Amino acid sequence: MTRTEQEYRELWQLSHDERRSWVRGRFPEGASPQWWLAMVESAETGVSPVRELPDDQRREGLEFAVSLVELALDEGGMSPCYSAYWTVRLAALALRFRAPIDRLPEVVTPDGAARLALRRLPLSREELLAAASRRRNDLQQGEDRFYVPGEDISESLHQPSEEVRLLQEVERVLSSLVWIADHIVDEQLSRDIQIWLDLRSALEI
Template sequence: MTQTEREYAELRALPRSERLAWVQRLFPDGAPPQWWLAMVESAEVGVCRARNISYHERREGFEFAVSLLHDACESGGMSPCYSASWLVRLTTIALDVGMSPEDLPSEVTPDGVARLVLDRLPLSQAEVSSVNALFLDDLHSGRERYYQPGDDLTLIGQRANGRLRLLQEILWVVPALECVVDRLSDEQLVGEVRGWLHCIAQLD
C-alpha cells in the first residue's frame, strides 16, 4: 500500500466531523493542493463503473467524495470553482452508473450541481467578456500587464491574481456543464446554463 493509499484509507475511515482535524494534524501548515487532488482522485476511482461494488457501497462512496470536496474547498486546498468542476465529474459518473438522484447528495445530481456551479461563479457574464477583452488586448499589443524587465519574477503570480485568475476558473468549470445540461429538469436553470455556455463559446 502506498502512502497515498494509506492516508486515503485512514481519512475514509474517520467520522465526517473528525476529518479536517486529522488533516490538520497531518499537515500543520495546511495540506497542499496536490494532496487534496490525490484524495479526490482516489474517491472518484472508488465510485466509477469499473469498481465492482454494491449500490449501497457506491452511494456511500459518493457521499464521502462530496464531503471530501467540501473539506478541500473549506480548508483552501481547492478553489470553489475547481472543487465544483469535480462535483460535475462525479455527477456524470453517477449518471453513467445508474444512481438514483434521490439516493445522492444534491451536489452530484444534475440540477443540484448546476445550481452550485452557477452560485460559485465569481464574475458575471459581462465581467467575463470585459476581462477576456482586456487580456486579448494585452496579448495582441504585446503588453505584459504583470511583468516589466527587472521586476522580481516571484511576484508575477501575485500580480496575476484577481480578475484574470477568476476568468481562468470560470473557463475551467463552465464548459463541464455541457455534460449535464440535457439532464436538467428545471427549465429556468437550463436557460441559465445555456446562457453561460454561450457566453464562454463567444470568447476568442
C-alpha cells in the same frame, strides 16, 4: 502501499465529523492542493462505473468524495471554482452508472451540481465579457501569454494576473457543465446554464 494510499484509507475509515480534525492534526500548516487532489481523485476512482459495486457502496463513495471536496474548500486546498468543477465532475460520473442510484446527495445530481457551480462563479456574465475583452486586447498589444496550469514553468512565462486567473477558473467550470447540461430538469436552471455556455466562445482567447 504508498503514504498517500495509507492516508486515503485512514480518511475513508473516519466519520464525516472526524475528518477535519484528522487533516489538521496531520498537516498543521495545511495540506497542499496537490494532496487534496490526490485524495479526491482516489475517491473518484473508488466509485468508477467500471467497478462492480452495489448501489449503497456507490452512494457511500460519492458522499465521501463530496465531503472531501467540501473539506478541501473549507481548508483552503481548493478554490470555490475548482471545488465546483469537481462537484460537477462527480455528478457527471453518477450519470454513467447503468441504473440511477437512489437517494444520491442533491449536490451530485445534475440540478444540484449546476446550482452550486453558478453560485461559485466569481464573475457575472457582464464581468466575464469585459474581462475577456481586456485579455484579448492585451494579447493584440503584444502582451506575453500567461502560464496555463499543467504547462512546464519556465522563466519566459509570467504568472497570470488575478483577472486572468478568474477567467481560467470560469472556463474550467463552464467546460465541466457541458457534461451535465442535457440532464438538468429545472427548465429555468437549464436556460441559465445554456446562457453561460453560450459565452464560452468569448473565452477562446
